[in-house]
Amino acid sequence: MEYVISEKVKTLKPSAIREIFKYAADPSVVSLSAGNPAPEAFPVKEIEKISADILATEPVAALQYSVTEGYPLLRKKVWDYMQSKYSVGSDDDDILITSGAQQVMDLFTKTVCNEGDTVICEAPSFIGSLNSFRSYNCRLCGIPVESDGMNIEALENALKNEKNVRFIYIIANFQNPSGITTSFEKRKAIYELAKKYSVMILEDNPYGELRISGEDVPCIKSLDTDGIVMYAGSFSKVLSPGMRIGFAIGPKTVLQKMIVCKQGEDVHTNSWAQMVAYRFMNEYDYEAHLRKLREIYRKKADFCMELLDTYLVPNGITYEKIQGGLFIWCSLPENSRISMGEFCKQAVLNKVCVVPGNAFLTNEEEQSRAFRINFSTPTDEQLEKGIKILGRLASELI
């Protein structure tokens, strides 16, 4: 049989990171390529206790069909939390619990984009989201990221010149992969431009709670007096990614359609996970938990940056200091003898996996001098071993 594959799906490729995972599965390889939260950050004992209690006292609620919008107690809890802590959510907004924040990208794109419509995103940006946009045959237009966020002039040019722009996709805090945080000035500028050109903003904030230094910058959604921002939140980095719980807060008109799409996609999100998340937020000291997480990641990030300063920087590799998140973006010098692609390949051959920067571009064929390092998944020993190897390679090859 000659299978017909739809135009939108035909050219989709598995994420390059996934392909790298195949090497990373070799236990002798140090993987700095993942994006997993540190396992020690999971509140295992609490989840164990809550889960046992749920299955003992209200098993039918955890095991039966539920409503597409999400577990009502969790919806209310998250809504109140986001309102009081981050001023996210207005009277014109509503909240939908999703199967991970990834599903927000999927449902939102499906709801607002026709095939061929344009999505503006940061360049580089999160490959999972880019693939989600691609899977609806959206055109991607990447805006170069500077150390305080998107280049605003390039953004306005794109808004002016690109056809059928539907939304701007942005990870404003500790962006994946660049680690960059968009400044408050740029957040306001991006909001004003979106308003001026009547396009929406999809604000993805998976790492916002993981700030390790500096002051919180208000979410773009908190500026949203015009109903143009869809906010995507996630429990993956603060509770557990395996539970697959995220949420969307945005204009009711759009969210209602996303709910209908979700009904046809997976009916509703796993009930047990939603109940566990609710009770964890409700019965435990959530702020203390977040402080503990930040402490874990602060230590890991500081240790990683120390290693980079010791082993990579003297050999010509530069990186952007981060204030949070899970990733550090390293760049080969302009005059490097070896290309970034070849450097990453040599790293794999020497048993260290990093993600080549072009994987995060809207056009993967473009050149990149950067690669992404993750410091949350490896142990300190692995991190040290891996970065030492990268340092040796840099000294020999760059």
Place this chain on the structure above:
Amino acid sequence: MEYVISEKVKTLKPSAIREIFKYAADPSVVSLSAGNPAPEAFPVKEIEKISADILATEPVAALQYSVTEGYPLLRKKVWDYMQSKYSVGSDDDDILITSGAQQVMDLFTKTVCNEGDTVICEAPSFIGSLNSFRSYNCRLCGIPVESDGMNIEALENALKNEKNVRFIYIIANFQNPSGITTSFEKRKAIYELAKKYSVMILEDNPYGELRISGEDVPCIKSLDTDGIVMYAGSFSKVLSPGMRIGFAIGPKTVLQKMIVCKQGEDVHTNSWAQMVAYRFMNEYDYEAHLRKLREIYRKKADFCMELLDTYLVPNGITYEKIQGGLFIWCSLPENSRISMGEFCKQAVLNKVCVVPGNAFLTNEEEQSRAFRINFSTPTDEQLEKGIKILGRLASELI
């Protein structure tokens, strides 16, 4: 802001059943409109024990990111089970664990259909799947269902005359909503026609394990020597729908693309649920569990059919006897004074909810004389009370 909603999503409506749920939420209303498994069918104690053990002994596996294809042990377990028990799955096939079987409909449609392509389905058919097809802007072509399955002549006419038919969607066992089981002869005929016209078959089998009388009929997928059938299986009716676990078994070429789509949709299915399902199948007597389920549903179905024979049939309402599943399809007589829509409305006003038959048609504007009754969710008392009221209405209004 004037929101742009994509062409494919613009006309999507929430399922009519969902709207009826709003009435059904009133505790004084007897709901015969749901499709929930009987809560007493959940193996609560076993799930409680397995879950406690998982969270005590391998919490990180349950809480961390996992692979998109699904938990390897569950994939293998389900694969072996489907092969040995139902001859489903060949060397050219592979298996993907999904977030409920609903996601199989979504991923398969996304993968093989361009906007405007045609999907052939039974008329009536499951509204959740129809909405999933609609959400990719597919045209639906309904083939009338007879007591042994689709009208084969109408099917061939459609295959001959409809443009860009991509697949035939069929629930061959105890179809939702009609309760009908497609005969082996018709299964073979449908397979041969699909082959002749080079279209695929999407075989959805959520109720296959819930046979209460008669002999199992081989799955269409078990006939699939040509790699043209995508099989959708579900744990919702045999373990728990709130866990949201289903699976797809089908040709690798198509399944690989579905996996890439799933990556962009929800990354992977809830890990805890996949581990619980695996261990339940592996550590408990699964066949004994299924026998227990069938006993529960046999009792409920027999009781329901007795009530229908006593209260509805004498008042002119006919129904199709079922051999399994959760639904019974009732029809008003041709010469009824009251329309089916009006009858369902009167039922609601008298505190009984059923689902009007036109909700399951490819064109909801079409007339239908039928309505769907579910017997798995209500208690025996509720069932008796509800059907007595329907009987009284029938005697007064038909």
